Amino acid sequence: MEPQELVQRLHDRAVFRADTMAKVDCFRSEHLLVGLNCFEPGQSQAVHAHAGADKFYVVLSGKANFVVGERTFAAGPGDLILAPAGVPHGVTHAETRTVVLVAIAPAP
Amino acid sequence: MEPQELVQRLHDRAVFRADTMAKVDCFRSEHLLVGLNCFEPGQSQAVHAHAGADKFYVVLSGKANFVVGERTFAAGPGDLILAPAGVPHGVTHAETRTVVLVAIAPAP
Numbered sequence: 001m002e003p004q005e006l007v008q009r010l011h012d013r014a015v016f017r018a019d020t021m022a023k024v025d026c027f028r029s030e031h032l033l034v035g036l037n038c039f040e041p042g043q044s045q046a047v048h049a050h051a052g053a054d055k056f057y058v059v060l061s062g063k064a065n066f067v068v069g070e071r072t073f074a075a076g077p078g079d080l081i082l083a084p085a086g087v088p089h090g091v092t093h094a095e096t097r098t099v100v101l102v103a104i105a106p107a108p
Numbered sequence: 109m110e111p112q113e114l115v116q117r118l119h120d121r122a123v124f125r126a127d128t129m130a131k132v133d134c135f136r137s138e139h140l141l142v143g144l145n146c147f148e149p150g151q152s153q154a155v156h157a158h159a160g161a162d163k164f165y166v167v168l169s170g171k172a173n174f175v176v177g178e179r180t181f182a183a184g185p186g187d188l189i190l191a192p193a194g195v196p197h198g199v200t201h202a203e204t205r206t207v208v209l210v211a212i213a214p215a216p
Contacts, residue, residue, distance in 0.1 A: 105213035
Protein backbone atom coordinates (compact mmCIF):
# COMPACT_ATOMS: atom_id res chain seq x y z
CA MET A 1 0.00 0.00 0.00
CA GLU A 2 1.33 3.44 -0.90
CA PRO A 3 2.05 5.69 2.09
CA GLN A 4 -0.29 8.35 0.74
CA GLU A 5 -3.22 5.99 0.14
CA LEU A 6 -6.26 7.91 1.43
CA VAL A 7 -7.87 4.96 3.22
CA GLN A 8 -5.67 2.67 5.28
CA ARG A 9 -6.51 -0.17 7.65
CA LEU A 10 -4.00 0.64 10.36
CA HIS A 11 -3.89 -2.83 11.88
CA ASP A 12 -2.77 -4.14 8.49
CA ARG A 13 -0.03 -1.52 8.27
CA ALA A 14 1.68 -2.38 11.58
CA VAL A 15 5.12 -3.95 11.36
CA PHE A 16 7.25 -5.33 14.17
CA ARG A 17 10.99 -5.75 14.54
CA ALA A 18 12.74 -8.07 16.94
CA ASP A 19 15.55 -5.60 17.71
CA THR A 20 13.70 -2.30 18.22
CA MET A 21 10.35 -0.57 18.01
CA ALA A 22 9.27 -0.02 14.40
CA LYS A 23 7.94 3.12 12.73
CA VAL A 24 5.57 3.23 9.75
CA ASP A 25 4.78 6.41 7.80
CA CYS A 26 1.12 6.63 6.75
CA PHE A 27 1.02 10.22 5.50
CA ARG A 28 3.53 13.03 5.24
CA SER A 29 3.10 16.62 4.09
CA GLU A 30 4.57 19.95 5.04
CA HIS A 31 1.94 20.33 7.76
CA LEU A 32 1.57 16.84 9.15
CA LEU A 33 3.20 13.47 9.68
CA VAL A 34 0.91 10.53 10.52
CA GLY A 35 2.37 7.14 11.31
CA LEU A 36 2.48 4.14 13.57
CA ASN A 37 4.88 3.22 16.35
CA CYS A 38 4.86 -0.55 16.84
CA PHE A 39 6.29 -2.21 19.93
CA GLU A 40 6.99 -5.78 20.90
CA PRO A 41 6.73 -6.46 24.66
CA GLY A 42 9.58 -4.76 26.49
CA GLN A 43 10.47 -2.40 23.66
CA SER A 44 10.75 1.33 24.31
CA GLN A 45 11.12 4.75 22.71
CA ALA A 46 13.66 7.07 24.33
CA VAL A 47 12.28 10.24 25.87
CA HIS A 48 12.69 13.13 23.45
CA ALA A 49 11.02 16.43 22.51
CA HIS A 50 10.11 18.22 19.29
CA ALA A 51 10.92 21.92 19.15
CA GLY A 52 8.19 23.87 17.40
CA ALA A 53 5.95 20.86 16.65
CA ASP A 54 2.98 19.44 18.54
CA LYS A 55 2.64 15.66 18.73
CA PHE A 56 0.12 13.17 19.94
CA TYR A 57 -0.17 9.44 20.37
CA VAL A 58 -3.35 7.36 20.38
CA VAL A 59 -2.97 3.75 21.52
CA LEU A 60 -4.76 1.52 19.01
CA SER A 61 -4.01 -1.85 20.60
CA GLY A 62 -1.94 -3.26 23.42
CA LYS A 63 -0.66 -1.61 26.56
CA ALA A 64 2.46 0.49 27.14
CA ASN A 65 3.96 2.82 29.71
CA PHE A 66 4.40 6.39 28.56
CA VAL A 67 6.24 9.43 29.84
CA VAL A 68 4.96 12.95 29.15
CA GLY A 69 6.57 15.82 30.99
CA GLU A 70 6.75 14.75 34.64
CA ARG A 71 4.14 12.00 34.31
CA THR A 72 4.60 8.25 33.83
CA PHE A 73 1.49 6.14 33.25
CA ALA A 74 0.14 3.03 31.53
CA ALA A 75 -2.04 3.59 28.48
CA GLY A 76 -4.23 1.29 26.41
CA PRO A 77 -6.65 1.41 23.51
CA GLY A 78 -8.42 4.74 23.11
CA ASP A 79 -5.98 6.71 25.24
CA LEU A 80 -4.76 10.02 23.79
CA ILE A 81 -1.35 11.26 24.93
CA LEU A 82 -0.44 14.83 24.00
CA ALA A 83 3.10 16.17 23.76
CA PRO A 84 2.95 19.86 22.83
CA ALA A 85 6.08 21.46 21.38
CA GLY A 86 9.06 21.11 23.70
CA VAL A 87 7.42 18.68 26.15
CA PRO A 88 9.55 15.54 26.69
CA HIS A 89 7.78 12.28 25.88
CA GLY A 90 8.52 8.65 25.21
CA VAL A 91 7.61 5.06 25.96
CA THR A 92 9.46 3.39 28.84
CA HIS A 93 8.26 -0.07 27.86
CA ALA A 94 5.45 -1.91 26.17
CA GLU A 95 3.75 -4.53 28.31
CA THR A 96 2.28 -6.38 25.33
CA ARG A 97 2.57 -6.03 21.56
CA THR A 98 1.35 -2.45 21.13
CA VAL A 99 0.39 -0.31 18.15
CA VAL A 100 0.26 3.46 18.59
CA LEU A 101 -0.96 6.07 16.11
CA VAL A 102 1.37 9.07 16.07
CA ALA A 103 0.88 12.49 14.49
CA ILE A 104 3.29 15.45 14.47
CA ALA A 105 2.43 18.93 13.21
CA PRO A 106 4.23 20.39 11.41
CA ALA A 107 6.05 17.31 10.09
CA PRO A 108 9.67 16.98 11.31
CA MET B 109 -11.45 17.44 32.09
CA GLU B 110 -9.63 20.42 30.60
CA PRO B 111 -9.31 20.36 26.82
CA GLN B 112 -5.52 20.56 27.05
CA GLU B 113 -5.15 17.72 29.58
CA LEU B 114 -2.13 15.74 28.31
CA VAL B 115 -3.67 12.29 28.87
CA GLN B 116 -7.29 11.74 27.85
CA ARG B 117 -9.40 8.59 27.67
CA LEU B 118 -11.16 9.31 24.41
CA HIS B 119 -14.12 7.01 25.01
CA ASP B 120 -14.88 9.03 28.16
CA ARG B 121 -14.73 12.28 26.20
CA ALA B 122 -17.30 11.35 23.55
CA VAL B 123 -20.59 13.23 23.67
CA PHE B 124 -23.71 12.63 21.58
CA ARG B 125 -26.51 14.91 20.53
CA ALA B 126 -29.93 13.84 19.37
CA ASP B 127 -30.20 16.56 16.70
CA THR B 128 -26.77 16.46 15.01
CA MET B 129 -23.30 14.96 15.14
CA ALA B 130 -21.26 16.35 18.02
CA LYS B 131 -17.72 17.72 18.06
CA VAL B 132 -15.33 17.66 21.01
CA ASP B 133 -12.03 19.57 21.10
CA CYS B 134 -9.23 17.61 22.78
CA PHE B 135 -6.27 19.84 21.88
CA ARG B 136 -5.81 23.04 19.95
CA SER B 137 -2.67 24.95 19.07
CA GLU B 138 -1.48 27.02 16.14
CA HIS B 139 -0.22 23.85 14.44
CA LEU B 140 -2.84 21.28 15.28
CA LEU B 141 -6.45 20.61 16.23
CA VAL B 142 -7.29 17.21 17.72
CA GLY B 143 -10.86 16.30 18.51
CA LEU B 144 -13.68 13.82 18.27
CA ASN B 145 -16.61 13.65 15.89
CA CYS B 146 -19.43 11.66 17.51
CA PHE B 147 -22.37 10.29 15.54
CA GLU B 148 -25.62 8.66 16.46
CA PRO B 149 -26.93 6.17 13.89
CA GLY B 150 -28.03 7.99 10.74
CA GLN B 151 -26.18 11.22 11.55
CA SER B 152 -23.86 12.75 8.96
CA GLN B 153 -21.24 15.41 8.32
CA ALA B 154 -21.66 17.41 5.11
CA VAL B 155 -18.90 17.04 2.54
CA HIS B 156 -16.46 19.94 2.84
CA ALA B 157 -12.77 20.73 2.29
CA HIS B 158 -10.05 22.61 4.16
CA ALA B 159 -7.89 24.93 2.07
CA GLY B 160 -4.26 24.78 3.16
CA ALA B 161 -4.77 22.22 5.96
CA ASP B 162 -4.37 18.45 5.98
CA LYS B 163 -6.90 16.39 7.93
CA PHE B 164 -7.36 12.83 8.94
CA TYR B 165 -9.96 10.71 10.67
CA VAL B 166 -9.39 7.49 12.60
CA VAL B 167 -12.51 5.51 13.51
CA LEU B 168 -12.30 4.58 17.19
CA SER B 169 -15.60 2.73 17.50
CA GLY B 170 -18.70 2.06 15.44
CA LYS B 171 -19.17 2.07 11.68
CA ALA B 172 -19.83 4.93 9.29
CA ASN B 173 -19.83 5.70 5.60
CA PHE B 174 -17.25 8.24 4.49
CA VAL B 175 -16.60 10.25 1.37
CA VAL B 176 -13.08 11.28 0.37
CA GLY B 177 -12.54 12.76 -3.05
CA GLU B 178 -14.38 10.46 -5.47
CA ARG B 179 -14.59 7.53 -3.04
CA THR B 180 -17.44 6.41 -0.79
CA PHE B 181 -16.79 3.55 1.63
CA ALA B 182 -17.68 2.09 5.01
CA ALA B 183 -15.06 2.41 7.75
CA GLY B 184 -14.74 0.89 11.20
CA PRO B 185 -12.33 0.77 14.12
CA GLY B 186 -8.70 1.22 13.14
CA ASP B 187 -9.43 2.73 9.72
CA LEU B 188 -7.46 5.86 8.80
CA ILE B 189 -9.09 8.25 6.33
CA LEU B 190 -6.88 11.01 4.94
CA ALA B 191 -8.16 14.29 3.50
CA PRO B 192 -5.18 16.33 2.31
CA ALA B 193 -5.68 20.06 1.81
CA GLY B 194 -8.47 20.80 -0.65
CA VAL B 195 -9.79 17.23 -0.90
CA PRO B 196 -13.55 17.06 -0.23
CA HIS B 197 -14.52 14.75 2.62
CA GLY B 198 -17.43 13.99 4.91
CA VAL B 199 -19.61 11.32 6.46
CA THR B 200 -22.74 10.34 4.55
CA HIS B 201 -24.19 8.45 7.51
CA ALA B 202 -23.23 6.50 10.58
CA GLU B 203 -24.57 2.96 10.69
CA THR B 204 -24.16 2.66 14.46
CA ARG B 205 -23.12 5.04 17.23
CA THR B 206 -19.66 6.01 15.99
CA VAL B 207 -16.71 7.89 17.50
CA VAL B 208 -14.05 9.26 15.18
CA LEU B 209 -10.74 10.89 16.09
CA VAL B 210 -10.09 13.94 13.91
CA ALA B 211 -6.91 15.96 13.49
CA ILE B 212 -6.35 19.04 11.30
CA ALA B 213 -2.97 20.67 10.67
CA PRO B 214 -2.63 23.57 10.88
CA ALA B 215 -5.64 24.18 13.09
CA PRO B 216 -8.57 25.97 11.36
